[in-house]
Amino acid sequence: RKEVEQDPGPFNVPEGATVAFNCTYSNSASQSFFWYRQDCRKEPKLLMSVYSSGNEDGRFTAQLNRASQYISLLIRDSKLSDSATYLCVVSERPNSGYALNFGKGTSLLVTP
Amino acid sequence: NAGVTQTPKFQVLKTGQSMTLQCAQDMNHNSMYWYRQDPGMGLRLIYYSASEGTTDKGEVPNGYNVSRLNKREFSLRLESAAPSQTSVYFCASSADRGLNTEAFFGQGTRLTVV
Numbered sequence: 001r002k003e004v005e006q007d008p009g010p011f012n013v014p015e016g017a018t019v020a021f022n023c024t025y026s027n028s029a030s031q032s033f034f035w036y037r038q039d040c041r042k043e044p045k046l047l048m049s050v051y052s053s054g055n056e057d058g059r060f061t062a063q064l065n066r067a068s069q070y071i072s073l074l075i076r077d078s079k080l081s082d083s084a085t086y087l088c089v090v091s092e093r094p095n096s097g098y099a100l101n102f103g104k105g106t107s108l109l110v111t112p
Numbered sequence: 113n114a115g116v117t118q119t120p121k122f123q124v125l126k127t128g129q130s131m132t133l134q135c136a137q138d139m140n141h142n143s144m145y146w147y148r149q150d151p152g153m154g155l156r157l158i159y160y161s162a163s164e165g166t167t168d169k170g171e172v173p174n175g176y177n178v179s180r181l182n183k184r185e186f187s188l189r190l191e192s193a194a195p196s197q198t199s200v201y202f203c204a205s206s207a208d209r210g211l212n213t214e215a216f217f218g219q220g221t222r223l224t225v226v
Contacts, residue, residue: 008152032213043202043217044155087155091213099170100145100204100215104154 003027006088006103014111017078021106023071023088030101032091033064035073037084038105044087047073078110114138118203118218125193125225133188133221135203143208144186145170145215146178148199155202161186162208193225 003026013019033050048055050062050071061074071088088103116137125131137144146158157170161180175197177189186205190197200222206215
């Protein structure tokens with residue numbers, strides 16, 4: 001069983017729409033949470049960290065619910081350039097160092 | 113401003129051949145990682161290294177070996193390549209300071225084993 005679960009989509013939305021992605025994680029000891037973005041055939045890049053109080057960066061809002069072990073990403077006013085795969089990432093600290101666990105990703109296609 | 117550099121970018125191997133994927137970072141990061149990415153499987157951790165001289169197995173270590181040569185370099189070796197190792201391999205590094213440590217990725221190595 002994958003430790004980080006995401007709906008793979010694809011999500012097809014028109015420009016200007018609001019879209020939400022959800023993610024659940026299984027390890028209650030997980031410490032840090034992130035959303036990464038990956039464009040086709042490119043490396044993943046950090047979109048935003050997710051804080052317990054929730055955080056916003058422009059059109060992007062991330063939420064964390066530790067009790068439910070649930071993370072969300074909301075994209076408002078979608079742009080064509082938002083088309084990508086969004087990866088939910090959970091960090092846990094084993095005995096030494098951090099290990100990043102990735103979800104399989106949610107694919108978003110924003111259409112004109 | 114190189115960040116994380118992986119070589120080679122593309123490689124085709126015959127079954128049974130060996131090769132080493134090289135990775136270097138210039139950000140003075142403590143932690144380094146090797147992932148593979150397959151369609152429908154997402155990124156899976158092969159090995160990671162929390163500091164120079166230490167390595168630990170990830171989710172899918174079988175068929176691979178790693179070496180943390182120094183703080184900058186973390187190599188991944190396939191001793192006897194198999195078609196199941198056809199994948200895109202990503203190296204990453206992170207500072208490992210505090211809770212919110214961003215990981216930076218190399219551009220990937222596209223490996224085909226025939």
